[in-house]
Amino acid sequence: MEARVFDQSEGPSAIKQVLSSPLYRGATMAMFLSGLATSAAAPQIVLFLVKELRISLPVAGLFYLTSLVAPIAGYVVGSYSDRTGNRLGLFRICAILGFLGWAGIAISTAAWMPFVMSAFFLAFSVAAASQVFAALHDDLGRGGGRANESVVAIVRMALTAGWVLGPVAGTWLAAEAGYRTMLWATALCFLLQIVPLGTLNVSVPPRQSTPALPAGSGQVASWRSMLPLLVFTGFFILVYGGESIKYGFLPLYMEETLRLDAGTRGAVIGIQPFVELLIMPFSVVLGRRIGFLWLMSLAAALGVAANICFAVWSTAAGMFAGQILMGGVWGVFAALGIIVAQRLLPQAVATASAIFMSSAALSTALGGATGGLGVALVGLPNVFFFPAAFSAVAVIGLAAMARSSELK
Incomplete structure (x- = not known):
C-alpha cells in the first residue's frame, strides 16, 4: 500500500x-x-x-x-x-x-x-x-x-x-x-x-467523489475522515510541546546552574536550526525508502534521547548533544509533517494544512503548562523528563500508525 x-x-x-x-x-x-x-x-x-x-x-x-x-x-x-x-x-x-x-x-x-x-x-x-x-x-x-x-x-x-x-x-x-x-x-x-x-492563482483540480466529501457538494470533510489527521497532529503536539519547555528553561539552566558563558549558550541554542536545515533535504529521500511515518517515529525517538541529555548530562557537551539530536527531530518533522498531514486528508488539503500548522499553538500551551508545573514539582533539570515522556508516547503512536495505515 x-x-x-x-x-x-x-x-x-x-x-x-x-x-x-x-x-x-x-x-x-x-x-x-x-x-x-x-x-x-x-x-x-x-x-x-x-x-x-x-x-x-x-x-x-x-x-x-x-x-x-x-x-x-x-x-x-x-x-x-x-x-x-x-x-x-x-x-x-x-x-x-x-x-x-x-x-x-x-x-x-x-x-x-x-x-x-x-x-x-x-x-x-x-x-x-x-x-x-x-x-x-x-x-x-x-x-x-x-x-x-x-x-x-x-x-x-x-x-x-x-x-x-x-x-x-x-x-x-x-x-x-x-x-x-x-x-x-x-x-x-x-x-x-x-x-x-x-x-497568481491556482485552480483546484476536480475532486474525486468520496463518502466524506461528494464531488461538488460544497461540504467540508467529516470529523470521521479527519480522525487520522487529528491523531497524527496530536502526536506532533506532544513532540513539539517539548520546545516550549526547552526554550523556557534550558537557557536559565545553562546560565544559573551550569554557569556557561553567553557565547556558549548562544552556540547551544543556534546549533539546532543549523542541523535541522542540513537534514531537511535528505528527509524526503530517506522517508521514501523506509516510510514517512516510520521515519517520523524514529525522529521522535531522537526527541526522547535529546531531552534525556538535557536532564542527566550536566555539561556543555550534554547541551550540545541534546540540541544536535533535536535538530534531527525537526529536520524530519519540518520537512515531512505538512506532506503527511495533507495525505491523511487528501480530499480537504487546505483544512489539513491549517489544522496541522496551527497546532503549534496547542503545543505552546501544553509545554508552557507542563514546564511551569514540572519545575515546581521536580525542578531543573528533571523537568526535561516530561517532554522525554511526551516524545516516547509519540514514538509508539507514530509506529502504530505506520503499521496500520495505508500511508506509511
Missing part, C-alpha cells in the same frame, strides 16, 4: 521545478518572509509588553494563550478554502490580517490592545502559510513527478531559514531602534509576503 501513496514516476528535479515555476519561487520567498517575521517578534513580544506597556510579567506571559484561537481560525479558513478553492486569495487576506495585527500591536497604548490584536488578527494570519502549502499541493497534483515532496520540502526549508535568521534580526532591531520599530518591521514582512506571489 505504501507504493500507491508515495511511489511516483521520475520527473524534473525539485530545484529545477522551483526555479522554473513562478508559483514555487514565490511560495519559497513568501515562506521565508513568514518565518523571518514571526520569529523576529516572538522572542521580543513579552519584553515589549513589560517595558513599553508596563504590564506585569505574569500578565504578559498570558499573551501566549491568545494563540489558542489559531487552531479554530485555521480550521475556519481551511474549510472555506476547501469549499471554494480560493487558496491564494485567502492567503493574501490572512497576510493582510497579519500586517494589521502586528501594526496594531506596534501602536498599542493600552494593555488590552495587543491581546485583542493577537486573538482576532494574528490568529487568522497563522493560516496564511497553510494556504500556500495547499496551493502547492493543488499545483503539484497535476504533475505526478517524483520530485513533488522535495518541492514542498524546499519551500518548508525557506520557512525554517526565516526562523533561523528572525530571532537575530529581531533582537538587533529592537536593541538599535526600539521594540515598536521591530514590530513595524514584522508587520511589513507579513505584508511583503504577498509580493512574490503577485496576482
Whole structure:
C-alpha cells in the first residue's frame, strides 16, 4: 500500500521545478518572509509588553494563550478554502490580517490592545502559510513527478531559514531602534509576503467523489475522515510541546546552574536550526525508502534521547548533544509533517494544512503548562523528563500508525 501513496514516476528535479515555476519561487520567498517575521517578534513580544506597556510579567506571559484561537481560525479558513478553492486569495487576506495585527500591536497604548490584536488578527494570519502549502499541493497534483515532496520540502526549508535568521534580526532591531520599530518591521514582512506571489492563482483540480466529501457538494470533510489527521497532529503536539519547555528553561539552566558563558549558550541554542536545515533535504529521500511515518517515529525517538541529555548530562557537551539530536527531530518533522498531514486528508488539503500548522499553538500551551508545573514539582533539570515522556508516547503512536495505515 505504501507504493500507491508515495511511489511516483521520475520527473524534473525539485530545484529545477522551483526555479522554473513562478508559483514555487514565490511560495519559497513568501515562506521565508513568514518565518523571518514571526520569529523576529516572538522572542521580543513579552519584553515589549513589560517595558513599553508596563504590564506585569505574569500578565504578559498570558499573551501566549491568545494563540489558542489559531487552531479554530485555521480550521475556519481551511474549510472555506476547501469549499471554494480560493487558496491564494485567502492567503493574501490572512497576510493582510497579519500586517494589521502586528501594526496594531506596534501602536498599542493600552494593555488590552495587543491581546485583542493577537486573538482576532494574528490568529487568522497563522493560516496564511497553510494556504500556500495547499496551493502547492493543488499545483503539484497535476504533475505526478517524483520530485513533488522535495518541492514542498524546499519551500518548508525557506520557512525554517526565516526562523533561523528572525530571532537575530529581531533582537538587533529592537536593541538599535526600539521594540515598536521591530514590530513595524514584522508587520511589513507579513505584508511583503504577498509580493512574490503577485496576482497568481491556482485552480483546484476536480475532486474525486468520496463518502466524506461528494464531488461538488460544497461540504467540508467529516470529523470521521479527519480522525487520522487529528491523531497524527496530536502526536506532533506532544513532540513539539517539548520546545516550549526547552526554550523556557534550558537557557536559565545553562546560565544559573551550569554557569556557561553567553557565547556558549548562544552556540547551544543556534546549533539546532543549523542541523535541522542540513537534514531537511535528505528527509524526503530517506522517508521514501523506509516510510514517512516510520521515519517520523524514529525522529521522535531522537526527541526522547535529546531531552534525556538535557536532564542527566550536566555539561556543555550534554547541551550540545541534546540540541544536535533535536535538530534531527525537526529536520524530519519540518520537512515531512505538512506532506503527511495533507495525505491523511487528501480530499480537504487546505483544512489539513491549517489544522496541522496551527497546532503549534496547542503545543505552546501544553509545554508552557507542563514546564511551569514540572519545575515546581521536580525542578531543573528533571523537568526535561516530561517532554522525554511526551516524545516516547509519540514514538509508539507514530509506529502504530505506520503499521496500520495505508500511508506509511
